[in-house]
Amino acid sequence: MYCYLYDDFIQGNKRFEKELALIENRLTDLGINGKISRLALFRNAEEMIRDEIDKGVTTVVVLGNDDTVRKVLNVVVESQVVFGMIPLGPKNQLAELLGIPEGVAACDILSARRLETIVIGTVNGRKFITGINVPQFRAEITFEEKFRVFPTSTAELEIRNLVGASNPSEGMLQAVIRADVKRGIFQRSTKEESILPLQSMTIRSEKPIQVFADGEQMEGTRFDISIEPLKMRVITGKNRQFDT
């Protein structure tokens, strides 16, 4: 049984009115229509989804963007239901990675139901799918409590889950450190890229740093990053940007 969760930014928005009608018709044609839940101010997305799962929903499809996914990620992973999405509007990086086109074209991808299992990362207990970015990075990283890594100059840190990870279903993340290195007589700065596979790491910084998990900002001096024991089953398109 399918449950479709409409984010509040697409409801009553003329820009999406026609597209929503097309989507609803196409889902009915494909025989995968289901219960529609509408997000609104003061309505808790997790509670809404949990109620639907209790009533027998096995596939949760969000209509919205990366922010919508963030609202239901915890409950989807914990309940082990299948996750799908119909991307609408800007900020749809996850849909791109999963190979799901925007709007009504996503309905056929849902109907084809190509399922993949992916790992989910956590940073300080908060789940993430695509990865983490630390743009201004001058901190110490401890990998697997075994060895420490320091950039010797200003660097950027990216932790990838889907793209770049050796196999997103295998349970490894990938850390990419891009450090500034000066070369030649003119001391031109180039970015050198270090790549380390990992299952857990800790970032420690003397001063608070900004970390972006799936695009959402977090600030602090310590970030514990690891992999969730529970994996997530997602519907993907054939144009997904990761290998399994």
Add this chain to the structure above:
Amino acid sequence: MFGKQENSMAHQHAGSETIIAQGVKVEGDFKSNGDITIDGELNGSLQTSAALHVGESAVIHAEVSAKQSVIAGVIVGNLQIEDGLQLLSTSQVTGDIVTSHLSIAEGAVVNGRISMGKKE
């Protein structure tokens, strides 16, 4: 999140390549099952069951163990290379070497004992 035992296994399960580029320093016990390329600095110990490539800009102070290795940088520490070791002309090794096959280019510097054949 994970128990200690799982943590200790983490990098041993990594089959993909690890790259330590210039501008990055590693301290501690580094273990992998995948290929490793080092162009930065490393202090501690380094172990892989696959290939190790040490670039010209690399400076390593560590006990090193690998299946096969090509070295162009500086290593201070003992090397145990199972299958074959290639020391390029820019390499400088201060430490004992144990390997089954060895190739040393002109200009390479080795200060230490060299034992050929697999370690008992």
